[in-house]
Amino acid sequence: MSNANHKQNRADEQDNEIALVVGSLFNYTPAEDRESYEEEREWVQQIQDSLRQEGVIIDLMTNPGVQIWEGGIRRYGDLYRLSQAAAYIEQGMDITPLLNKKFTEDEDLDPILKQIIEGDLDTQFPHFIKPDGDPFFYLPIEFTDPIIIPVEAEEGFEFDEEDEDGEDDFVSFGSSPRLQRELYVLNNWLVQMQVPATHPVMRCLASLRQAAELSVTNDLPIVVW
Template identity: 50%
Template sequence: MSNKSQSPRYDEQDYELNLVVGSIFTVTPQEDRAAFESEREWVQEIQDLLRSEEIIIDLMANPGTNIWEGGIRHGVDLDRLCLVAAYLENGMAFQSILNRPSKEEDDVDPLLEQIWEDEIDTQFPHLIKHQAIDGYYLPIDFPEPIWFLPEADAEGEDPDEDDVELFSFGSAPALLRELHMLRGLMQQFDVSPKHATMKCLNSLMEGAQMSVNTDLPMLIW
């Protein structure tokens, strides 16, 4: 398996959110030994944390491998896709969401906040309850996204908010099922395949399918 895609499928500058299927490692030992060793410690820590949640996966294999790249034009497209999913499953009209300007930032919707706080159940947890930037999807099945928060320091104090680094891991097979369901619902309401939210859905679906097919994680960054 090649360490690099032979023909990149997109210009990174065209997308606000990039999708990559491949190794969590960004370098190989041959490229930069010191950087690789630093990453290896972090990947091992993540693998151990996942194991503590009974999610068993080998993240150490094939360092530097990158087999597929895609992207989402605007970050807000992913936000709105999540919102459309939430509105649809709760029987709420969602068309006004699709009519908003493509680059206009949205306020956080109270419905999404309720889902994030587990006050309302959702059929789309791996879409809605997952970190949009620097989030990972793993090629194995599990019911809910896993979030890792920094632990309190040795004196029992919480870390400074500016230093907090959160990681979330979703399931690529579960995401794929959610996206198939959501696409069917959106098609019932005649959402155009050319609309930004549908393009976003299709990009995520392609990446999730590639993750499942190759048994490699998908990263959103």
């Protein structure tokens, strides 16, 4: 993953490895910093135009700098284990060993998740499992499949020019309404399996559900970074 800088790094302040923000893709308003706003505006316009080419029509230019909620996920491993749990349950696999397994940063990508991400295995959780990047986004609009588009870095969210494989940088988008429904199903499954509400994957799930609900209710994107 590449690095992303935000005007206020709430992840550091709250000791969260992943930050969740419901609000505008802009960090600045014209009144705060006209030059930075104009630089961001070019980047957001590029994103909006690229999404339109994919059939997703959304206005990302309004309410610059607005943020209504900031939360987070304590550890990246919690999100990874939750993704694994969703995939394993779909395949009829026991998730108990998975939930008791300590996450390590040198873990190889789970082969089932890899098949889902590469499109070789169907899932009912595409908007939860597939979006990736640093940052990535959920939009408060319905569309069927997550979208990946190439981007050029601008002020606010800074990307490396190329990733480790020498490929152009990209950003991915999921649908907040779809995410909300997927997480509702996943939550019901985990509750039925009596996974404690205090387990890290359940706390992770609760944060994601709160972000999705606020995104849909307030018609604002989710930024995950």
